[in-house]
Amino acid sequence: MSDKHITGWTIAPQHGVEVVSARMGPHGLDGHFHDAWSIGVILEGTCSFRAGNREYEARQGDLFLIPPFEVHACSAASSDVRYKVLYIGDTCLQKIDAGRFSALANASSRVFxxxxxxxxIAALDTRHVDAPRTDALLRALAALLPSPRETRVRERELHPLQNAMHRLWQSDVEAGELVERLPHSRWHTLRTFRSQTGLSPSAYLRQLRALKARFLLNQQQASLSDLALLLHFTDQAHFTRTFKAVFGVTPGRLRKVIQRR
Structure with missing residues (x-):
């Protein structure tokens, strides 16, 4: 059960970056993922989280970095945690050395x-994205990351079922249908998918659609029930439950935060 409270969120697709400030109580969030790099700082308290089958603890002042599509679960080790996080998309990464971020996906730690x-990062404004300041921050961050040559690791590949979902999430298709389209047996696909992602195919597809919904909330004035149908959820309640599992707040609450800026 989530007890997260988002206090600020701005989306700037043209810059490929989002800036979010939030507060989280001890219940935290169950396993979920994001479709961009999550780069954040703990402003107050201590956060415990699990990512890539490893346990971490981020204290006040620590930075955390989580690759796109890596399932993670988090909770507050203290009574309350405040943090600020950047979601960095491909548009932003192309301005710097994206290879260093790819190498980080194979690194042994998510906290430094x-x-x-x-x-x-703590000083970033969640009401407006300052592109020059954000670019300077990313370059400073890239300088701290190991180069691909230093790490000598191969960039991790997405599961074939993930790739299919990323291509077809807008289509009216169920996860089970995509499983059947793959050349391997259903048992093999389900086993390897859960082992690699930490989620079932159905849960992954629902979360992926919920992630895309934040851009629709920012761009459209459609009702939440209409958005639920557009994203192929059975109804608004189903959409709201999945959205809250990913973001910790309801889509209606997030829309108010985004439009407040």
Whole structure:
């Protein structure tokens, strides 16, 4: 059960970046993922989370970095946690050394300490994206990351079923149909998918559609029931439950936060 409260969120697709500030109580969030790099700083408290089958603890002032589509679950180890996070998309990464971020997906840790960078992230305005400041932050961050040559690792590949979902999430298709289209047996596909992602195919597809919904909330004035149908949820309640599992708040609440800026 989530007890998260988002206090600010701005979306700037033209820059490929979102800036979010939030507060989370001890219940945290169950396993979920994002479709962009999550780069954040703990402003207050201590956050425990699991990502890539490893346990982490991020304390006040620590930075956390989670690759796109990596399922993670988090909770507050203290009574309350405040944090600020950037969601960095491909548009933004192309301005810097994206290869370093790819290498990080194979790194052994998701938490590190860099006080100056943490201070800059903490100072970002969640009502307006300042592109020059964001670009400077990303370049500073890239300088801290290992180069692909230093790590000597191969960029992780998405599961074939993930690739199919990423192509077809807008279509009126169920996860089971996509499983049947793959050349391997159903048992093999389900086993390898859950092992690699940590979610069932149905849960993954629902979360992927919910992730896309935040852009629709920002761009359209359609009702939540209409958005639910557009994203192929059975009804608004189903859409709201999935959305809250990913973001910790309802779509109606997030729309109000986004439009408040």
């Amino acid at each position: 300490t860099a006080p100056p960078l943490a201070g800059h």
